[in-house]
Amino acid sequence: MMNYWLIKSEPDAFSWQEQIQNNIEPWTGIRNHQAKKNLQSMKNGDLAFFYHSNVGKEIVGIVRIVKEAYPDPTDPDQKWSCVDVQTVCSVPTPVTLKQIKAIPELQEVSLIKQSRLSVMPITPEHWKLLCNLGGITQADIKK
DNA sequence: GCCAACGTTGGC
DNA sequence: GCCAACGTTGGC
Numbered sequence: 001m002m003n004y005w006l007i008k009s010e011p012d013a014f015s016w017q018e019q020i021q022n023n024i025e026p027w028t029g030i031r032n033h034q035a036k037k038n039l040q041s042m043k044n045g046d047l048a049f050f051y052h053s054n055v056g057k058e059i060v061g062i063v064r065i066v067k068e069a070y071p072d073p074t075d076p077d078q079k080w081s082c083v084d085v086q087t088v089c090s091v092p093t094p095v096t097l098k099q100i101k102a103i104p105e106l107q108e109v110s111l112i113k114q115s116r117l118s119v120m121p122i123t124p125e126h127w128k129l130l131c132n133l134g135g136i137t138q139a140d141i142k143k
Numbered sequence: 144g145c146c147a148a149c150g151t152t153g154g155c
Numbered sequence: 156g157c158c159a160a161c162g163t164t165g166g167c
Contacts, residue, residue, distance in 0.1 A: 010153090032152095032162080054153060097154080116152050116161055 004127040005038065005048035006059070006111060007085070008118040016050055016060040020087050024066060027119075028074045028082040035119040039081045040069040047141060048085065049122065049130065051111070058094040059134060062141055063087055092135035105129060 007027060009015070019025055030036055042048075042065045050061035067084035074082075100106045106129065107113075110120035122130070131141075 008153090057154075114161090115154070115159090118152085 003041070003043060003046045004122040004124060005042065005046060005065075006051055006109075006120050006122050007048050007063070008051045008053040010054045011052045011056055012054070016052065016090070019050060019061065019063065019085075020090070022087075024084055024086045025063075026067075026073070026082050026084050028072050030072070030082065030119060031080060032118065034117060036081050038119040038121060039083055041121075042068060042083050044068055047088065047127075049091075053118075056094070057097040059091055059130060060094045061087065061090050062136065089136070089140045093133070095130055095133045099133065100130075103129075103133075 009019075014025075027039070030039060044065055044067070046065040048063050048065065049059045050063055051059050063085040065083055066086045069081040069083055071078040072080040072082040097111065100109065101112060106126060109122065109126055110117055114120065131137075
């Protein structure tokens with residue numbers, strides 16, 4: 001059973017362009033219990049939207065989980081977790097927060113309901129809808 | 144265990 | 156720069 005997620009990054013700190021260049025990236029630095037719980041629920045092969053917070057405020061790409069939760073090396077106490085994500089594809093037409101807020105079917109997404117959460121699940125229905133909005137096809141996300 | 148004070152995230 | 160919505164800290 002495939003799960004879908006959304007992860008946030010401030011492009012000033014780590015942008016989609018850098019993700020593309022690095023290809024595989026350890027998703028470190030998460031210091032929130034709910035976000036940690038979500039990281040630990042991720043399975044290899046799960047897909048996640050890559051969202052630019054603060055600057056852009058739009059879904060710009062899709063990544064795949066390629067290494068399940070392990071201790072975050074940037075945490076001295078090793079009590080926080082991280083996963084590895086791999087670049088899958090860019091979103092041809094980035095989906096903006098403004099767009100999402102304007103669509104009645106998307107009012108329940110955590111991006112809106114819990115605006116401070118940085119790692120969140122996305123339902124399959126919302127995933128499909130957001131892919132359509134972004135111009136993503138099934139072929140784009142098949143390896 | 145409560146809660147006031149403080150810090151952070153992130154949209155506007 | 157402001158502030159709403161959290162999360163954390165520390166005194167009691």
